[in-house]
Amino acid sequence: MSKPVIWTVDDDPDVLRAVERDLRRRYGDRYKVISADSGISALEATKQLKLRNEPVALFLVDQRMPRMSGVEFLEKAIELYPDAKRALLTAYADTDAAIRAINNVQIDYYLMKPWDPPEERLYGVVDDLLDDWQASYHPVFQGVRVVGHQWSPQSTEIRDFFGRNFVPHQWLNIETDETAKQLLTTTGAPVSSLPVVVFPDGSFLGNPSTGEVAHKLGLKTKAEFPFYDLVVVGAGPAGLAAAVYGAADGLHTLLIEREAPGGQAGRSSRIENYLGFPTGLSGGDLARRAVIQARRFGAEMLAPQEVKGVRVEGPTRVLTLADGSEVGCRALLITTGIAFRKLDVPGLDRLSGAGIYYYAPMSEAFSYRDGNIFIVGGANSAGQAAMYFSKFARQVTMLVRGSSLSDSMSQYLEKQIAATKNIEVRLNSSVIAVEGADRCETLTIRNNKTGATEIASASALLIYAGAVPRTDWLAGVVERDAQGYLISGQHLMLDGKRPTGWSADRDPFYLETSVPGIFVAGDVRHRSAKGVTSGVGEGAMAVKLVHQYLGLL
Numbered sequence: 190m191s192k193p194v195i196w197t198v199d200d201d202p203d204v205l206r207a208v209e210r211d212l213r214r215r216y217g218d219r220y221k222v223i224s225a226d227s228g229i230s231a232l233e234a235t236k237q238l239k240l241r242n243e244p245v246a247l248f249l250v251d252q253r254m255p256r257m258s259g260v261e262f263l264e265k266a267i268e269l270y271p272d273a274k275r276a277l278l279t280a281y282a283d284t285d286a287a288i289r290a291i292n293n294v295q296i297d298y299y300l301m302k303p304w305d306p307p308e309e310r311l312y313g314v315v316d317d318l319l320d321d322w323q324a325s326y327h328p329v330f331q332g333v334r335v336v337g338h339q340w341s342p343q344s345t346e347i348r349d350f351f352g353r354n355f356v357p358h359q360w361l362n363i364e365t366d367e368t369a370k371q372l373l374t375t376t377g378a379p380v381s382s383l384p385v386v387v388f389p390d391g392s393f394l395g396n397p398s399t400g401e402v403a404h405k406l407g408l409k410t411k412a413e414f415p416f417y418d419l420v421v422v423g424a425g426p427a428g429l430a431a432a433v434y435g436a437a438d439g440l441h442t443l444l445i446e447r448e449a450p451g452g453q454a455g456r457s458s459r460i461e462n463y464l465g466f467p468t469g470l471s472g473g474d475l476a477r478r479a480v481i482q483a484r485r486f487g488a489e490m491l492a493p494q495e496v497k498g499v500r501v502e503g504p505t506r507v508l509t510l511a512d513g514s515e516v517g518c519r520a521l522l523i524t525t526g527i528a529f530r531k532l533d534v535p536g537l538d539r540l541s542g543a544g545i546y547y548y549a550p551m552s553e554a555f556s557y558r559d560g561n562i563f564i565v566g567g568a569n570s571a572g573q574a575a576m577y578f579s580k581f582a583r584q585v586t587m588l589v590r591g592s593s594l595s596d597s598m599s600q601y602l603e604k605q606i607a608a609t610k611n612i613e614v615r616l617n618s619s620v621i622a623v624e625g626a627d628r629c630e631t632l633t634i635r636n637n638k639t640g641a642t643e644i645a646s647a648s649a650l651l652i653y654a655g656a657v658p659r660t661d662w663l664a665g666v667v668e669r670d671a672q673g674y675l676i677s678g679q680h681l682m683l684d685g686k687r688p689t690g691w692s693a694d695r696d697p698f699y700l701e702t703s704v705p706g707i708f709v710a711g712d713v714r715h716r717s718a719k720g721v722t723s724g725v726g727e728g729a730m731a732v733k734l735v736h737q738y739l740g741l742l
């Protein structure tokens with residue numbers, strides 16, 4: 190937490206040195222005393238303070254300065270810091286100027302020079318001013334700030350990225366928040382460059398990619414070593430578990446994640462069926478704890494960084510990353526899970542991120558308090574979202590294609606939904622169109638049984654329409670089923686025969702793919718049980734099989 194600032198501005202170097210010295214002696218332990226020899230340079234520095242979100246408690250400014258007078262400086266400075274106290278240093282001859290200052294910039298005090306001894310003529314006044322300021326001061330947020338439009342997909346993406354990568358940040362809505370407007374003016378960035386991300390060091394980026402933001406924040410995207418015992422691709426529950434157990438078992442382990450740790454589970458508001466957490470825990474919490482645990486055991490993690498390809502060179506598996514770099518390993522574990530399925534509905538792509546979300550970030554919930562929210566899907570993920578958003582929204586309506594929830598949802602969740610007054614479940618229902626000028630406003634809903642359609646006004650549409658594996662980067666390397674899931678173990682054996690090209694003198698291990706030393710765990714595996722617990726279990730089991738494999742080499 191940085192100390193609040195006391196500004197002293199005077200063009201006379203002797204006076205400036207003296208006032209700075211006196212202020213530091215008395216207030217230096219609680220305040221940062223800074224000085225400038227002109228109003229112009231002080232104004233520039235004040236803008237930088239504003240960008241870094243450092244608080245200013247007091248301006249103590251000489252009136253008679255060339256080019257910019259004390260009052261002229263204060264007129265501009267208080268636009269940036271309206272709550273800061275203002276005192277003017279004047280000679281007797283400047284009394285008129287001081288009176289004008291009281292009228293023009295609501296000066297709190299004017300101090301006559303010289304003020305010696307300071308104990309009598311300076312500190313009493315400054316003490317009073319600082320006490321007043323402290324009484325109404327609320328400590329400011331000092332992390333990353335995002336200024337943007339509520340309904341912009343880019344703003345949503347950046348906020349989601351920060352949230353899921355555990356980066357503390359403050360969201361400032363340009364349409365409703367005066368601080369947001371002021372901060373944007375201070376950066377000098379045009380409105381067309383929103384969202385603008387302002388970093389704690391005062392620098393900022395207009396409409397940045399998540400990669401640029403990650404680089405700026407120093408998130409780790411490059412591997413420290415060219416070669417590892419084990420590389421795990423994908424940091425969902427399966428990959429995180431493998432990183433924890435791999436590193437704990439002494440394997441030099443690297444975990445690579447395309448977006449943010451947690452995977453699908455990171456979007457879950459409350460996982461209630463995970464062993465050891467009787468009241469449930471959020472996917473974000475699970476991911477955060479697992480990342481700490483993996484790091485504590487010495488696992489290295491890159492995020493955001495995507496794996497684009499893999500090749501086999503004798504006993505080494507070589508991965509190509511999105512930035513073109515390569516990393517080699519003795520054993521590779523693929524835990525890339527599944528990615529959401531897109532709906533093909535007119536209007537949906539255009540408004541995506543503007544009231545329409547696939548697997549909505551939980552951070553969006555607050556924006557829809559008292560809203561009318563529709564949720565597409567009837568599985569557990571949709572049910573959890575309904576429960577979570579019902580705490581904020583006026584009404585939540587679940588649109589379920591099938592004729593029953595029980596076919597796709599756990600019983601405990603179905604019961605919770607039935608007992609929640611502001612959730613309505615509409616069976617046999619599909620969204621066939623979405624409309625709105627610049628955000629979701631209305632949906633056309635069709636009853637699949639009767640064919641009847643209806644237009645409903647909607648603040649948001651959240652889509653949980655299932656997911657598919659994205660394993661194209663592995664095509665031609667390991668065997669995949671028709672949907673793209675990776676085949677492993679006994680499923681590779683056809684009529685007792687090992688897969689084509691299989692080079693080891695044994696059958697594939699349970700979680701081993703058609704290439705020895707390349708393993709798979711979690712949702713991306715052909716015929717996996719799916720879910721957090723199974724993912725974690727398979728991740729742990731894969732590490733044991735990696736040990737067996739390495740022992741065989």
Ligand SMILES: Cc1cc2nc3c(=O)[nH]c(=O)nc-3n(C[C@H](O)[C@H](O)[C@H](O)COP(=O)(O)OP(=O)(O)OC[C@H]3O[C@@H](n4cnc5c(N)ncnc54)[C@H](O)[C@@H]3O)c2cc1C
Pocket residue numbers: 422423424425426427428445446447448449450451452453454455456457458459460461462494495496497524525526527528548569570571573659662710711712713719720721722724
């Ligand atoms: C909203 C929601 C709620 C859920 N609630 C529950 C619940 O209560 N209980 C339960 O048991 N299950 C729940 N699930 C399902 C559960 O989250 C998944 O089964 C589980 O996360 C699967 O884990 P995984 O590690 O196999 O894959 P994922 O969680 O899908 O993680 C895969 C990771 O790999 C990354 N990745 C993909 N490709 C690459 C690449 N090429 N390079 C680098 N990284 C890559 C992805 O970005 C992702 O982070 C829920 C799912 C959702 C979406």
